Amino acid sequence: MKGTSILLAAMAMPVIHAAKPKNYVFFLPDGYGPASETFARDYANFVDEATVKLPVDSFAIGQVRTKSSDSLVTDSAAAATAYACGIKTYNGAIGVDGNHLPCGTVLEAAKLNGYLTGLVVTSRITHASPAGFATHVYDRDMEAEIAEQLVGYSHPFGRVVDLMMGGGKCFFLPQSDENSCREDDVDLWSTAQKRYDWTMTSSREAFDNLHKGESGDLPFAFIPANSHMAYEADRDPQREPSLTEMAITALNLLDRKAKEHETGFFLFLEASRIDHAGHGHDPIAHLFDIIEYNRAMLAVKHWIDDHDDTALLSAADHECGGLTLGVPDYAWYPSVLARAEHTSEYYAAIYKDIVHFNSTEAQRESLIIDRVFGDYGIDNVTPKEIAGLVTANSAAIFLGDLLSARAGINWSTLGHSAVDTTLFGYGLNTEKLVGNFENIEVGHFIAAELGLKLKDVTEQLQANQNFVKLIQPNVKAKKLLKRFQLEHEHDIMQAHTRKH
Template sequence: MKLKILTIISAFALTSCISVNVTENRGTTPETVSEKPKNIILLIGDGMGLSQVSASFYYNKEKTNFERFREIGLIKTSASSDTITDSAASATAYATGEKTYNGAIGVKNDTTAARTIVEILSEKNIATGLVATSSIVHATPASFFAHVRYRSMYEEIAEALPASDIDFFAGGGLQFFNKRTDEKDLLSSLISNGFDLHTEELPTLLSEKKQAILLAENGMPKILEGRGDFLPNATKLAIEHLSKNEDGFFLLVEGSQIDWGGHSNDADYLITEQLDFDKTIGVALDYAEKNGNTLVIVTADHETGGFTLAAKDGNYNEIVPSFSTGNHSTTLIPVFAKGPGDTLFNGIFDNTALFFKMMSFY
């Protein structure tokens, strides 16, 4: 009897080990994925933790687009220099797979350049694009195309765009191209490097040329200040332009100002930006469902504000937003995926792993 019991226990232990290994490997090895996407749309809600995502459920007049996902994971966000990351280190981890220091833009710990997914895919004739509600040279979008020691080097970051292989970008930051301390005219450089330039409004028709859209001196206006549907519309425009490339595309979209609402401890600011980002996710998912060969990934770089939705004065039928800090927190942040290869993004993994998961498709 003892021998029989030991045999059963051993068999159970072996089965458990196999299950654990499969679970661990699922999401880290491309062999577990039977389908690979032609296109990737990566949407980053800057500062968006789980409570910010929850706001999309409780403050949305429409059904939230987050409910359209079935594959969900969690990301650990720490930088190499600090337990709590900033946007630059986190975006660099996503863009290059390198764990680096806070403030780093596309560089390793030793400040040498790390090749970004945008640079790598451009060499494979894959179209690339960037859309943000911040300046286009702000930390998150900058980490996908520039290589500088610190995130505040906006003029140096801007210099990387004219000669880049990026096919479409839209956001703010005009002043870093035409009102520079070195008096360089980067707008002319964009044009001479094959870009159509738009500085007044989102165009409705685009040529086959590369597209540079700079619609604000620095960051775009808040939703509360009348920005309107810039983010969903620019995302739709980017998809229309990039999808003409037969070899596929990679598009980064950032809902930049969720973070700014968190830093300000301004719930109205944060929630309206979150709902705008939610609407933009819908644009990406709608395209992906029609296209059938597009992977949509939604995540954040970190959480900002220690944002919470709690009971108001003990009334469990009424919620009130609150904050615990004006800075970032170290809470795990969610990642959602839908499309070919989406199971790769289940589980809990480090922010650097996102790069390798995306690159496993190429």
């Protein structure tokens, strides 16, 4: 009897080499907590009763535990490193462990294994989340160094990124440029083009050519904004494409080039500014960046329907703002959010303009009630509220909190919170991640799906003694970094003869 059952078991489970996706998309909605999803869905349902679910609702498969190594509440740097390297590290760490040693990321491992790679975000491309996938610095604020590593200028492997879209041009410009955020004369914008073959552009037209046609080569960087790209609610389509447009353009370009090179790709997408809106307590910015994230997720889903060798995972790094729907109690009102056409930042800027108008105080107050409070959706403003705006540290946050209170929602913190985020998946094998996972498990899963060994990449990075020394947090190292960059540049150029 026992023999029989073993035989049956063996027959029932033939050894099958499971199919794996050729391309992987990891889509990070920064600061998108559980309440943010209900929030946007309730609004969508208010606008159109037929909308009972958000697009991403249909892809929900689990939850992600997000704590970092030094706090139960992670920041975006530690969280990006967790997803990218599969390790827990301290808040602020970009691609380094608790000893400031570099860790191999899934993007770097993909690159070393011949995949094409892309980073497409709406924040500065040098911001914590994209940085965590392709660079190594001990402090997320070292965005100048991050920019250098992104183009290949000071990365131990040279250029590991093939495609970049996002904001943050200022960190690529030398300090002589009025738009520069750098404190040195490094002109990465030119250097990237001259020495690393990057096409660097800020032009919407150049993007559109890429978007429409079959042209475009890698490496390609589209960086249309000096700092972050606009919130979706404030976006000028003449200047900046939507995240959805960027995502699909990136997918098409990477897919076409990957097919030419008989390889696959890894693409990191980020709806970066859902988070910024949480920090800023602005329900309008939060709402429309969430809706754009949902649009982009749906577009990626449709793209995958036509490219079933591609898989998608998506999960936030953390919640942001401590959003509660139903304060003081038992109701909240999406209708209150229906009037504003722009974010609180936009109306705060108008307020600052009005303050300087050459008019009577009564005229200015009338304009503030009408064009600031009113246009943002705040009715029946009290004198105390007007006085509050005048004395507020941040007019934008003041307006956001006020509109939120009118809508019956509340922000509990200006930072992040510890609640698990929701995990979304679509495509081959993603059903294996049904359940509750540590963020690092998501990184390991993607690496395994692409057949990548992160540990090997970590060893290669850490074997580079110069680089390891240079990214340690001390002043001497910072000085050495410059020399290293110059010396190293030549080696990198030699190593990169093949251009995607």
